Amino acid sequence: MNRAIFAVAGAAALLAVPAAGAREAAAPGVTATQIVLGGTGPLTGSESQYEPVLSGANAYFAYVNAHGGVYGRKIVYKIEDDGYDPAKTALLTSKLVEEDKVFAIFNSIGTEHALAVRTYLNERKVPQLFVGSGATPLAREHATYPWTIGLLPSFAGEGAIYGRLIAKDHPNAKIAVLYEDDEYGSELLAGLERGLGAKARQIVGRQSYALNADNVVSQVTSLEATGADTFVIFALPKQAIQAFVAAGKLGWKPAEYVTSVSIDPAVMQIVRLNTGPQTGVGATSTGFLHDPTNPTQKSSAGVRLYLQIMKRFLPNEDSKAVAHIYGMMAAYSMVAALKGAGPRPTRASLLRAATHLDVANPFLLPGLRVTTTPKDYFPLSKTYVVRYAHGFWNVIGKPLKTS
Amino acid sequence: MRNRYRVMLSAAAGVATLAFASSALAANTGTVAVWHTPQTLANSQSTTIHVKVPQDTNPIAAVNIYGPAGYTVNAAQAPGTQIGNVDATAFSRDNNLTLPLSGTVVTADPASSASTSGSAQCTGVPKSEAVWIMNLSVAGNTLAIPVYVNPTAGPETALGATKLSICLPPPDVPVGTPGRSFQGAQLLEAILTVKNVFTTPTSGGLAKWETLFTPYNPGVGTINRAGTFEARAFVPLPIGFGVTAKYKSKKARTYVLSGKINEGGLPVSGLKLTVRRGTSPSKLAKVGTATTTASGSYSSAGKLKVKKTTYFQVTGAVGERDYTAAGCQSPLTPFAPAGCVSATLSPWSGKSVTVKLNK
Numbered sequence: 001m002n003r004a005i006f007a008v009a010g011a012a013a014l015l016a017v018p019a020a021g022a023r024e025a026a027a028p029g030v031t032a033t034q035i036v037l038g039g040t041g042p043l044t045g046s047e048s049q050y051e052p053v054l055s056g057a058n059a060y061f062a063y064v065n066a067h068g069g070v071y072g073r074k075i076v077y078k079i080e081d082d083g084y085d086p087a088k089t090a091l092l093t094s095k096l097v098e099e100d101k102v103f104a105i106f107n108s109i110g111t112e113h114a115l116a117v118r119t120y121l122n123e124r125k126v127p128q129l130f131v132g133s134g135a136t137p138l139a140r141e142h143a144t145y146p147w148t149i150g151l152l153p154s155f156a157g158e159g160a161i162y163g164r165l166i167a168k169d170h171p172n173a174k175i176a177v178l179y180e181d182d183e184y185g186s187e188l189l190a191g192l193e194r195g196l197g198a199k200a201r202q203i204v205g206r207q208s209y210a211l212n213a214d215n216v217v218s219q220v221t222s223l224e225a226t227g228a229d230t231f232v233i234f235a236l237p238k239q240a241i242q243a244f245v246a247a248g249k250l251g252w253k254p255a256e257y258v259t260s261v262s263i264d265p266a267v268m269q270i271v272r273l274n275t276g277p278q279t280g281v282g283a284t285s286t287g288f289l290h291d292p293t294n295p296t297q298k299s300s301a302g303v304r305l306y307l308q309i310m311k312r313f314l315p316n317e318d319s320k321a322v323a324h325i326y327g328m329m330a331a332y333s334m335v336a337a338l339k340g341a342g343p344r345p346t347r348a349s350l351l352r353a354a355t356h357l358d359v360a361n362p363f364l365l366p367g368l369r370v371t372t373t374p375k376d377y378f379p380l381s382k383t384y385v386v387r388y389a390h391g392f393w394n395v396i397g398k399p400l401k402t403s
Numbered sequence: 404m405r406n407r408y409r410v411m412l413s414a415a416a417g418v419a420t421l422a423f424a425s426s427a428l429a430a431n432t433g434t435v436a437v438w439h440t441p442q443t444l445a446n447s448q449s450t451t452i453h454v455k456v457p458q459d460t461n462p463i464a465a466v467n468i469y470g471p472a473g474y475t476v477n478a479a480q481a482p483g484t485q486i487g488n489v490d491a492t493a494f495s496r497d498n499n500l501t502l503p504l505s506g507t508v509v510t511a512d513p514a515s516s517a518s519t520s521g522s523a524q525c526t527g528v529p530k531s532e533a534v535w536i537m538n539l540s541v542a543g544n545t546l547a548i549p550v551y552v553n554p555t556a557g558p559e560t561a562l563g564a565t566k567l568s569i570c571l572p573p574p575d576v577p578v579g580t581p582g583r584s585f586q587g588a589q590l591l592e593a594i595l596t597v598k599n600v601f602t603t604p605t606s607g608g609l610a611k612w613e614t615l616f617t618p619y620n621p622g623v624g625t626i627n628r629a630g631t632f633e634a635r636a637f638v639p640l641p642i643g644f645g646v647t648a649k650y651k652s653k654k655a656r657t658y659v660l661s662g663k664i665n666e667g668g669l670p671v672s673g674l675k676l677t678v679r680r681g682t683s684p685s686k687l688a689k690v691g692t693a694t695t696t697a698s699g700s701y702s703s704a705g706k707l708k709v710k711k712t713t714y715f716q717v718t719g720a721v722g723e724r725d726y727t728a729a730g731c732q733s734p735l736t737p738f739a740p741a742g743c744v745s746a747t748l749s750p751w752s753g754k755s756v757t758v759k760l761n762k
Binding site: 048051214237241264266273315317323 | 501503
């Protein structure tokens with residue numbers, strides 16, 4: 001057992017000893033023996049590749065529960081399938097709050113989905129924690145929506161990193177951008193333009209696609225026709241795969257940049273299987289999580305803990321899916337917040353703890369921490385540039401600020 | 404996410420085969436190869452089954468693989484035991500992409516309701532002797548595909564002693580059709596490796612593994628029983644790596660290494676061997692190659708540089724080999740009306756014992 005595992009197990013064991021009176025019910029979803037959390041995400045449908053975000057988090061909670069829980073309370077995580085449809089997210093979130101009486105909403109997936117329930121949850125002062133999004137409104141509008149905190153690095157900040165990289169590495173680039181036609185894609189695009197500065201004029205093509213689009217081939221064909229030599233892909237995994245494959249089949253060989261939400265190892269594996277081994281080589285992205293498939297990271301404490309939890313609690317699931325380790329990273333942050341909320345947690349004490357985090361997280365790459373303050377609602381403010389080579393996304397240089 | 408493939412076999416069971424004669428005439432094909440590591444007699448370490456079906460073959464509804472008599476099968480693992488791994492590729496019609504899949508093979512409780520209902524649908528047997536679940540994952544999505552394991556009975560004993568049955572849902576019916584495969588996935592290839600399950604026979608020869616593929620009628624999700632075709636895998640047992648080393652002239656320190664390679668008692672011709680040599684049996688380096696003759700014989704001559712006891716070993720490997728001309732004789736038409744489409748001889752890799760020449 002490595003040091004990080006000891007640290008987690010030790011902390012969990014410590015917390016398993018409840019303080020006097022700690023077993024009194026303190027808030028909705030909190031009993032003497034358990035804390036009930038709720039979350040939504042696409043368990044089915046075209047974006048179901050994100051399901052491991054939820055099951056990974058649940059596996060980490062199972063691990064914590066096996067070590068005594070938090071202040072002796074077991075974490076129960078109720079997960080609802082919204083099929084990546086914001087309208088369903090709203091209905092199911094309401095169900096979790098009104099019927100299941102959850103203590104907090106945790107780790108729900110999607111920007112539009114989080115925005116669809118933000119007002120509702122804030123009106124009821126239900127913590128909406130560590131949303132799977134890096135959208136600016138979730139972080140910057142905390143004065144109006146103090147109960148909502150995202151988790152991903154700022155999308156705009158990520159886009160700006162690509163802009164600065166392109167301006168530096170390809171100063172004469174002719175840039176084509178594929179982006180999702182929503183808050184997520186628009187923020188990445190705005191960040192890219194900000195990072196490019198005056199070179200934003202070198203964007204020769206912009207093509208968007210609708211959330212849940214089946215196909216982006218026509219958009220990629222249009223972008224290739226602009227004569228661009230740099231292709232920026234701000235798309236979810238399904239559409240990112242289609243974009244890489246379409247470019248490959250067109251014989252288009254631009255410098256490629258792809259958003260960090262689409263760098264699961266399977267993305268490039270599928271791309272290469274459908275086009276050839278050279279497609280995607282040299283592509284640039286950003287990353288903040290350990291990659292359990294990368295041989296250079298397999299001996300890290302985080303990856304070893306991750307694999308130990310996968311083996312015990314999700315033995316038949318895909319341990320190569322980075323979304324699992326993301327879910328565990330989110331759950332680790334949530335456990336830190338629950339611990340900070342004290343032995344008699346209330347929703348207010350949970351929010352207070354969630355806005356005063358400064359914790360190392362074994363599932364993050366070295367040098368990254370989860371930090372929040374009442375005025376900083378971006379828990380992850382740094383990320384690394386990664387480049388695809390030799391079958392893996394390889395970490396380049398030092399972490400860069402995203403917010 | 405886990406999706407258990409639901410097969411619509413029962414719905415299609417009564418379909419008249421003649422109604423689908425046109426699709427029965429389609430050039431459906433597939434291959435199966437089986438090998439063991441090591442490929443020796445009375446060995447249970449590892450068995451690999453490689454099934455491959457081209458994308459333009461009609462989607463497959465059922466694959467029945469028959470392990471030959473002479474093998475023993477351990478089907479008594481406790482539920483939840485990981486017995487192997489599987490790698491596969493599937494074509495997703497919904498995404499127009501070929502997907503790589505991989506995962507574990509885990510035993511399930513044959514008496515569970517999921518196992519019994521699946522077994523009844525897929526094999527007609529209410530409770531299979533064993534049920535293995537192939538957890539095929541890509542990007543966090545896991546397709547759980549059961550393999551039903553049963554001893555054969557009646558006329559099927561002519562095909563083998565043990566039957567592995569896999570049933571797959573139709574991928575090419577319209578989106579939204581109940582029972583359609585996840586994302587319209589059509590299995591193209593699967594490499595299933597299980598450990599300590601099959602024990603190879605105690606006597607040598609060519610072990611024949613029969614496989615029956617039953618396709619769907621294209622686009623409608625009904626089973627084309629008349630289109631059932633046969634593919635055979637031949638496993639030569641054991642692999643023989645003969646080697647002797649002799650001085651040609653001890654004074655000149657020249658030597659000849661020779662031997663014979665055979666598989667299942669038959670000579671292996673045209674096999675390129677690697678000759679390794681060294682002054683320690685644990686430190687052998689490649690010093691040359693040799694190729695077997697039609698009789699499986701080889702020889703390799705050389706000269707030793709130093710006056711020390713020298714050790715030798717030969718190694719060689721073959722890939723999957725087309726064996727259709729010889730292996731598809733006497734097709735089992737009553738079971739496979741569309742005929743025997745392929746036969747494949749096992750791949751293997753092997754090495755000789757280490758022999759030495761005293762200084």
